Amino acid sequence: MSAGVLFDAPGPATRARHRTYSIVAALALVAGVAFVIWRLYDTGQLEYDKWEPFLTPRYIEAILVDGLLITLQMAFSAVIGAVVFGVLFGVGKLSDHRWVRWPCWLVVEFFRAVPVIMLMIFCFYAVFGGMDELSRRTYWSVVLALTLYNGAVLAEVFRAGINAVPRGQAEAAYAIGMRKTQVMTIVLLPQAVKIMIPAIISQMVVALKDTSLGYAVAGLGLTRIAKPIYQQFGNHVPTIIVITAIYVVVNLLLTLLATWIQKKFVGEKKVLDVPMVGQAQSDRSTGVI
Amino acid sequence: MNAVLDNFDLVLRAFGYTVFLFLVSAVISLVLGTLLAAMRVGPVTVLRIFGTGYVTLVRNTPLVMIFLFFQLGAGKIFDTLRFTWVDIHIGPFDFTSFFSAAVASLSLYTAAFICEAIRAGVNAVPMGQAEAARAIGLPFSGVMSQVVLPQAIRASVPPLASTLIALLKNTSVAGVFGVIEAVGRMKGFTNDYADQRWGIFIAFAIGYVILVEIVSLISSLLERRWKVA
Structure with a gap:
C-alpha cells in the first residue's frame, strides 16, 4: 500500500475499518456489475447470434483488415506528418527572428485551439473536395486534420524538449x-528527440x-466497420463492446511500448512534462486527451 | 463570410449550445472526477482498483465510441438511458435526448481526465509537507485543509484547465450526434454555401479560439492569484 501524503500508515483499528470499507465497496461493485x-x-x-460475427473468420478478417489496419495506417501517417510539422514549427517558435517566431506561434496556437472534427469537416469539403473516390477523400482529410492538430501539439513538445x-x-x-543551424541540428535536436520519443x-x-x-x-477504419455489422445483425451493443475493446488493447500496447522505450533510451530520467507544474511523480498523462 | 453574417443569430445559438454542453459537462465531470480521484488516492484497495480501471479504460477509448454507445446501445439495455424524459426548453434552446446523451458521454469521458489532473495535483505536494504538518500535531482534517489541499488545488489548476479546454473542443463531437452546436451548424453552412467554405471555417474557428482563450484566461488568473511568492 502506497501511503501517500494523504494519510499515515494505518494502525490495527484503522486497518479493520478499511477492511470493512473494502468489503462494502466490493459488494456494491459486484452488485453493480x-x-x-x-x-x-x-x-x-x-x-x-449477436456475437456470432465476431467468431466468424470472414468478419474477423474484415474488422482487422478494413478496420484496424486502416485505422493504424491513418494514425501512423498522421504522426509522421505531425512530427515533421512539429519540428518545423517547434524550431520556428524558438527562432531569434520575430518574423519567424510570430507566424509559427500563431499557426501552432490556432491549430491547438480548433476542434479536430472541425478541421476534418473543412478538409473534407474544401481541401479535398475535388477528390472522386470517397474513401480516399475521407482518408486524406482525417490524416491532414490529425497532422495539423497533433503537429501543433508536438511543436510545443519539441520546443519544451529543446529547452x-x-x-x-x-x-x-x-x-x-x-x-x-549547426548547434540546432547537430547538438540540440538529436538530444531533444531522445527525450521526446515517449x-x-x-x-x-x-x-x-x-x-x-x-x-x-x-468515416473509415474501425469506427466505420462497426456500421455494416450492426446494421446486418442488429447487434449494436456487442459491436460497440468489441470495437471499443480493440481500440483499448491497441492503445494499451502503444502505451506499454512508450514506457519500454522510455526506460531503454531515456533511462530513469523524468518524462518530458509539457504543461505541468510541480515536481512530483505526475505521470505526464493529464495533458493528453 | 456572408453566410455567417446573414445568419448570425443561428451562429450565436449554435455557440450557445456549445457553451451549455461545456458548462453542464464540466460541472458533472468535475464532480465525478473528484470522486474518482478520491477513490484513487484513498485507502480502500477495491475502490482504488476500480478507479484505476475506469481511468485506464476510458482514457484509451475514443470519445466517438462512447457517443455511439449512448446513441445506439445504452437505450437498448436501460430504458432510462434513452433520455426521452429530458425535455427542457429555455428561451431559444431545447435540451432533449440528444443533448442529454451528449452530456452523459462527455461527462463520463472527461471525468477520467479530471481525475488524473487532480491526482497529479495531490501527488505534486511533497511528502515532507504532510509529515511536517503531522509532526506539529495537526489532526487529519487540519493536515488536509491547512496544508495538503491548498497546495494540491493550486498545482491542479493548469492540468485542469487543459482538460477543460479539451472538453470544450470535444463538445464538437456532439455536432455529429444530433446536437446543432457550432460544428453541426458549420457542417450545415458548408453544405449550403459551397462557395464560402473558407470564410465559414475561419468564422467558426475564431469562435472556438475566443472560447478557448476565455477558459485559459480564467485559468491563468486563478493561477496568478493563488501563486505563492
Whole structure:
C-alpha cells in the first residue's frame, strides 16, 4: 500500500475499518456489475447470434483488415506528418527572428485551439473536395486534420524538449565555433528527440483515438466497420463492446511500448512534462486527451 | 463570410449550445472526477482498483465510441438511458435526448481526465509537507485543509484547465450526434454555401479560439492569484 501524503500508515483499528470499507465497496461493485450483466442478459444482448460475427473468420478478417489496419495506417501517417510539422514549427517558435517566431506561434496556437472534427469537416469539403473516390477523400482529410492538430501539439513538445537540453550543450557548441543551424541540428535536436520519443508515442495514442472522429466525414477504419455489422445483425451493443475493446488493447500496447522505450533510451530520467507544474511523480498523462 | 453574417443569430445559438454542453459537462465531470480521484488516492484497495480501471479504460477509448454507445446501445439495455424524459426548453434552446446523451458521454469521458489532473495535483505536494504538518500535531482534517489541499488545488489548476479546454473542443463531437452546436451548424453552412467554405471555417474557428482563450484566461488568473511568492 502506497501511503501517500494523504494519510499515515494505518494502525490495527484503522486497518479493520478499511477492511470493512473494502468489503462494502466490493459488494456494491459486484452488485453493480451483476445488475448490468443481468440487464444485458434480459435484453438478449448475450445471445449467441449477436456475437456470432465476431467468431466468424470472414468478419474477423474484415474488422482487422478494413478496420484496424486502416485505422493504424491513418494514425501512423498522421504522426509522421505531425512530427515533421512539429519540428518545423517547434524550431520556428524558438527562432531569434520575430518574423519567424510570430507566424509559427500563431499557426501552432490556432491549430491547438480548433476542434479536430472541425478541421476534418473543412478538409473534407474544401481541401479535398475535388477528390472522386470517397474513401480516399475521407482518408486524406482525417490524416491532414490529425497532422495539423497533433503537429501543433508536438511543436510545443519539441520546443519544451529543446529547452530541456542542458544550456551548457548549446554554449559549448557556440564556443567551438558552430553556427546557429549547426548547434540546432547537430547538438540540440538529436538530444531533444531522445527525450521526446515517449511523448511522440503517447501522441500516437491520441492520434489513434482521434481517427475515430472521421465518423463525421463518412468515416473509415474501425469506427466505420462497426456500421455494416450492426446494421446486418442488429447487434449494436456487442459491436460497440468489441470495437471499443480493440481500440483499448491497441492503445494499451502503444502505451506499454512508450514506457519500454522510455526506460531503454531515456533511462530513469523524468518524462518530458509539457504543461505541468510541480515536481512530483505526475505521470505526464493529464495533458493528453 | 456572408453566410455567417446573414445568419448570425443561428451562429450565436449554435455557440450557445456549445457553451451549455461545456458548462453542464464540466460541472458533472468535475464532480465525478473528484470522486474518482478520491477513490484513487484513498485507502480502500477495491475502490482504488476500480478507479484505476475506469481511468485506464476510458482514457484509451475514443470519445466517438462512447457517443455511439449512448446513441445506439445504452437505450437498448436501460430504458432510462434513452433520455426521452429530458425535455427542457429555455428561451431559444431545447435540451432533449440528444443533448442529454451528449452530456452523459462527455461527462463520463472527461471525468477520467479530471481525475488524473487532480491526482497529479495531490501527488505534486511533497511528502515532507504532510509529515511536517503531522509532526506539529495537526489532526487529519487540519493536515488536509491547512496544508495538503491548498497546495494540491493550486498545482491542479493548469492540468485542469487543459482538460477543460479539451472538453470544450470535444463538445464538437456532439455536432455529429444530433446536437446543432457550432460544428453541426458549420457542417450545415458548408453544405449550403459551397462557395464560402473558407470564410465559414475561419468564422467558426475564431469562435472556438475566443472560447478557448476565455477558459485559459480564467485559468491563468486563478493561477496568478493563488501563486505563492
